[in-house]
Amino acid sequence: MRIELNVNGVTRTLNVEPRTTLLDCLRDALDLKGAHAGCEHGVCGACTVLFDGVAVRSCLMFAAQAAASAITTIEGVTPGPGELSLIQDAFCETHGLQCGYCTPAMIMVAHALLADNPEPTREEIVDAISGNICRCTGYAQIVEAIALAAERMRGVNRPRSLNK
């Protein structure tokens, strides 16, 4: 079937089987490999993308269901080739990852969280990432990355006089 998908601000017309998941569509039809398949039954969260700004599991929905919505993937939040967003840089600073397989999804969750809540508590961060399984890190450095990103994002718009 023919569908129109708006991904990372660009609308494309695609031919997909009705049963194609959004995840497979992103990876195979659009060559956006940053969303990963982990369990394909909605538990691990490695396939998380933003659906009109909300973090969702792309393995649990069909590509056809995503038509008429704005999909954002990790490729869409990366500022440019070789350039990192503030959140991505914070993950590097704290080493909030190891194998990197769950990482793009964690960063998408962080984007969704920080868009709503610029000053999350540790509990709120823990809660936000609790639907995403990381097997490498034990989460500590992920939580620190998101807290650091939040702090830096708040700092970006602070008047210089307050940055003492």
Add this chain to the structure above:
Amino acid sequence: MTAPSHHRYVSTDRRVREDRRFVAGKGNFVADIDLPNTKHVAVVTCPHAAARIKAIDKRAALKMPGVHYVVDGAELAGATLPLLTGLDTPNVPRRPLALDVARYSGEWVAAIVADSRAQAEDAAEAIEIDYEPLPFVLDAEEALKPDAVLVHEAHGSNVLLDKTFVWGEVDKDFAVSPRKLALRVKWGRSSTVPIETFGVVTSWDPWREILDVYASIQMPRYADQIGLALKIPTTSVRVHYDVDVGGSYGVKRGIKNTVLCGYLARRLGFPVRLIEDRLENMRGGDAHGPERLFDVEVAFNDEGIVRSMKMRALENVGAYAGRSPFQLGKPIGAIVGPYKIASVKYQAIAVVTNKTTQDAVRGFGQGPTNLALERCMDEVANVLGLDPLEVRRRNMIRHEEFPYLIPSGTTYDSGNYETVVDKVLANTSYQDLKAERDRLRGQGKLAGIGMAACLEPSGGNATFEALLNPAITTSTFMDSCRINIDGLGAITATMHTTSSGQGHETLVGTVVGEVLQVDPDTIRVTRPDSLNSLPSGTPVGSRMAIMLGGAAFHAAQKLKDKLTVIAAYDLGIALERAVYERGEVFDRNSPDKRRTWADLINIAHRNYHRMPEGFEPGLAAEHIYQVPTGGTLPTKDGRVQMYPCFSFEFHLLLLSIDPDLGRPEIVRYRLGHDCGTQINPKIVRGMTMGGIAHGIGAALYEEFAYNDDGQLIAQTFMDYLLPSSHEVPAVDIVDHETPSPHTVLGQKGSGESGYLGAPAAVANAINDAIRPLGISINTLPIKVSKLGDLIADARAKKGN
């Protein structure tokens, strides 16, 4: 080789170079590899715990859209050799697809090749297989019985391995000890369960006669095993080591997947890929971990000094051997943990059952052994009415007693256990923690303090292979690095295996930068494919910091020496007067006389007339590094030096249990950790935290449970529970650094840290919490349901 007191880059707070590509979603995972014209593989699995395969009807499947081929066990067995196993058990052959008999529910029976994965899965359902269900055995103790159902009839029994070692005067020590205690401890069947399943892409070029292999692999001798099974020379196998592996922690050993896909690619003439889905991975990925029953006896005195131990370990390896029986062997190298136990009797038994095959899991059997030992230490304290911390302190090897020879023949390199324990207790005292426990108890909770003092053998001197199988005479365990400084002075260093999150590129860059005194960020680290590689033992046994770090160090040292020789010759001074500093070499007696980096590069690459006579031009060096303390085989009485380095960890936690729900919650968690020199502290901390999380999972949540019909009932992440951020507490980690005398920078291993002690500490905390009810629990995982029932029964008996 003593550790320098000051480092430029080692042990400093530096970023991990691999992280940049991963945060952008630009890792190179196997599922990301799109070779033109690749077809997809799905597998058909056996629904029975054991069954004879009477007929396979492929006709309907072959007519389905997009389907190219169906292969079964008979065809594959005719074209390939069985997979390598560690033990000499020729009548327990292991093959990618079952031949005649399938021996566990989920075992792969046939494979379909189709244009898309979805089409291959559709066709899998259309393959009709006539099975004759056979009797089966699931429990290891049942499998040991003389009249047990045989998993492999031709083998004549279910026992793959049964070896007893006696190190020291065990009978005498038991006879003279006033007190004895026996404990049965069970480690449940769990594994590392990476979020990325195993995947492989293979492509055969008949004109060059090369099989290209892209895989999420972590396996020693992978290319060798592919070549042997497919009956092609290893020079025709090209494994691409630049594939990023999405977590492994031991289990990514998909040799059967690779042999299957290697065969298909050669047979069909186009690339194929098999990316396991979660079901294929959990049931038939052959990636389960130890399921081990311990019967332990310890002999001790009224002061709690443990003099001797008898340990019987019965391992349920599943349906086929693999390397998993060896997981009974590695713990021999740290069989007494951090304690001065003078004599040990150890019986290691591995039996086959009709469960999924195991493979190597983080720690290679050390975690279960540490659990058994640490449960014993707590029970010794309990029967004597002593504090468990005090009992541990009394038994610990003291700092001044290193190097320390344990009864089984390994000498521990270094340690300062008492200081690590003191540091953990420095922030908040033990008394305060006890007061907090008692306050929780006062509030009606069941609260307990748990601790574990454990060793992490590191470096991978895997002589347990020779100990358990005398036909093996391997005493060489190596890793390698090659460094080239090009004509413009840029440095490239190599490593020769895949990584699964350990930051090995950062490791190599940091060590080479340290030796050559250049910024590690300017050093390129590459991974040549297997045809261009030097030997590597791969990331197993917490060995890479020691082994790859050692190889990189020595290769860099060779180049540093070479640069110094060239400069001394060009300066016309004796070599002893030439001093290397930050890429330049100067005359010790006249520091203005010097050759810069650019000078030296120019001489080496372009001015042969300025080189010492006969000196090798260019600037390249390689080093193949043998494991420190390695190179010996076991003695006749079963003693051998195993791993060279021993990291130490001391876990201390407070846990509270809601008595009505049985739900445990970790309130405080502190860890003291000593892995010698930390090359990158961010990496060490991450691995340790990840290990604790994994250990909490093994202790409380994770189990590949089977029902009585032999069906795996934990096949998804809804049944096999991985800890989320809610289940992992904040952990206060206190570092201590006791350098190893055996390694180039004093480093030890940390890849298994946290995991090797967390399960024991959690189990001890739960037992401390429920002891007032007169109950105990020694079987992992301690699931909420089990704990809740146990507590409810005990309370009912007590009448509250």
